[in-house]
Amino acid sequence: MKRRRTGRKGTGLVFPCTRTMRSAAGRFPWPGEDAGVVDGHLPAAIVPESGLHLPPTGIDRLLGGLPDGYPGPRSPEAVARRLRHQFDGRLHLPGAVGYDAGRLAWRRDLDQQPLLVAEVADAADVARAVITAREFDVPVGVQATGNGTVRPTDDGVLLNLSRMSYVDIDPVRATARVGGGARWGDVVAAAARFGLAPISGSSSALGVAGYTLGGGVGWLSRRHGFAADSLLRAEVVTAAGTRLVASPDDDVDLWWALRGGGGNFGVVTELLLRLYPVGEVYGGVAYFPGERAGEILACHRDHAADLPDELTTALTLLRLPDGPAVPGPLRGRTVVALRVCHTGPVARGRRALAPLLAAAGPPLLGGYGPMTWPQTSALDDPQPGPQIVREHTDLFRGMSDELIDVLLAEIGGSGASRSPISVIELRHVGGALARPVAEGGPSGHRDATYALIAVAPRLHAAQLSVARGHMAAFARRLRPYATGGVLLNFLSDPSRTMAAYRPADLGRLAALKRIYDPENIFHRNHNIPPGP
Known part of the structure; x- marks a missing residue:
């Protein structure tokens, strides 16, 4: 073929x-919230x-x-x-x-x-x-x-690297060879013609290289692991300007480091990724009243261990504005968005989801049904445009009643006491992510059940200090229940980079950084300094 x-x-x-x-402000002005976009991320x-x-x-x-x-x-x-x-x-x-x-x-x-x-x-x-x-x-x-x-x-x-965006699918070997500037939307579309899919990001506009080097958790991850686990080969330009190939057969240490070590070891100009067969898909998004949030979260916690690896869910607490851009049933409300992706027979997906939907009650909007794999990119729509934002992430092994109370208190509130944090998402991880991989890289912490991402979106520059204060206070309230680890791709605070790695992996990464980038010229990232 x-x-x-x-x-x-x-x-x-x-x-x-x-x-x-430059102007008196000395910087390029921020575009407004309604600014147009080019390719989904640059203001037109x-x-x-x-x-x-x-x-x-x-x-x-x-x-x-x-x-x-x-x-x-x-x-x-x-x-x-x-x-x-x-x-x-x-x-x-x-x-x-x-x-x-x-x-x-x-x-x-x-x-x-x-x-x-x-x-x-x-x-x-x-x-x-x-x-x-x-x-x-x-x-x-x-x-x-x-x-x-x-x-x-x-x-x-x-x-x-945006011009290096080529995608080459080998349907016989079930692999994708992609340039360092490729986006997931192009890879998903090309692979779908052969009934294949990558472990890709939730947005089609995300870059393949950065996502994969940072670990990568997507809708197929509970079934097939981190995106980095599927990296078969990478072509890399090192800090010395040397072009290397990293794979199980060539420069094995560098191949190990790239599978979760971020952009610390060079510029990845090409990746060879494993693809996976995908047949029936059952999924969608439904929005439920915020008043049911406690019951929905508790039900998910109680059934999490029994959910099949083929089923991935994300529960998002949303406080929505009262504006014309918001659908009428959700306008001005606090709601729970339940995103679902099941890669298997539709009937099996419905059965796996039934207890959770029984606890949630009738939705305000949305629902679930058969879909194609490329359609899963719409599960996170509407995709947020470029903006000033504050974020926080944590990992949890479980979800106690006390943690649920902390989450509900943060998304609630009214008047002057209302937090700028209006999005709190809990992604169910585990499954294949929790299982050790032979010769696996340093990707992530494999002992978590939930990954949390809290967002204070669409801020103005004058609001940043207030948002930082709210986010720091929320992080302190979460700390007693969190593992202390994070997933690198969910992390926007580079001061917490070390929390993305196990101590033994961090030591090995620092030693390899000393070999491949001893002067640390690649440090404008989630940086791992060279070891002694």
Whole structure:
């Protein structure tokens, strides 16, 4: 059977742009909540119809003045001059349209200001950019979609991998070979033509590489484990600019570290992922009255150990605004959203879900039924757009009545005492995630039953300090019931990175960091410093 390939590797001209004066605020303005989006994550207002394909103008005049063999000062022009002659992608300097489009993170409070954005065309571009950054002694940041950015790459070289988005499906071997800038939506669509599916993110706009390197928990994870467990091979550019292949047969230590160690060990330019056959799917989303939240949470807790691995559920406490964008039955209410995905016969899925639905009572909106695998990407709709947000995550082995009381108290409240936290999600993990994997990587903590994500969404800059205070107080109330661990991909606070790993794994990761990135140039991430 013929392989299917989507996407392409593009090439383009290198172009600079003159530096422009910043406004009094000194930063690029945040888009409003109603701003348009390009590809689901970039504000359309800052990208003209011509996109990023601008012609080069005045490059020699702009970048002149430095000898070719001398790195010179750490200015955008100097770095671009050093890099431009052997670079097949595009270089975007401050002031260029492509600069703002390429640097923006999903979390809009991370207003990163790199020296330049290197929109790479291939692995050779990545290697040249890394070597150049080392020559100028500046850090390297990496992003494709911006969803996983947790630290700004200020005064460094930001690699944008979005052009490396090819997808190649091998239906015979049930694998997907994807570029470092590919998104899950493209992989899911290509694999579905052959009845296959990856362990993918809840949003089709999420990048494959960052999600997989951080562990990755999706709708198939209770059945097949972490996304990182399905990483068969990776092509990597190290801090030395060396291109390596990491697999069970080549550079085994690096392969181990990549399966959960995040972006600490190099830039992953290509991944080979295992795919899984998916037939019948039963699922959907239903919203239930908030007054039933205690009973729904307690029922899930009581039945969690008996739920089959084929069934994945997420329970979300939502306090919704009273606005026209909210469906009428939910407007201005506190509700429980129950998201369900069962990969197996529909009748079996209905039976597994029956006790929970009996406890929940009639839904206010929504329901469950047969669906295709690509349709599961809609289970988390509507997808939130880029915004200023505060988040907190924890893991729990169970859900005591006391913990339920803490959750309900936080999502409730009224008037001035109302918390800015309006989303609290509990994802049922366990299943295959809890089972050790032979030669498995450092992904996650496998002893948890629930992963919690609390969100204070759509904040304004002036609200950040208040939201931080509320989130810190909520975290303290959760602490007596939490395991102390976290899942890396759910974590937006880089100060808690070490909590994502078991002590033995953390020691091994630090030792490998010393080998592959001893100068720690890849530290604008969930950083693991080099060991002694």
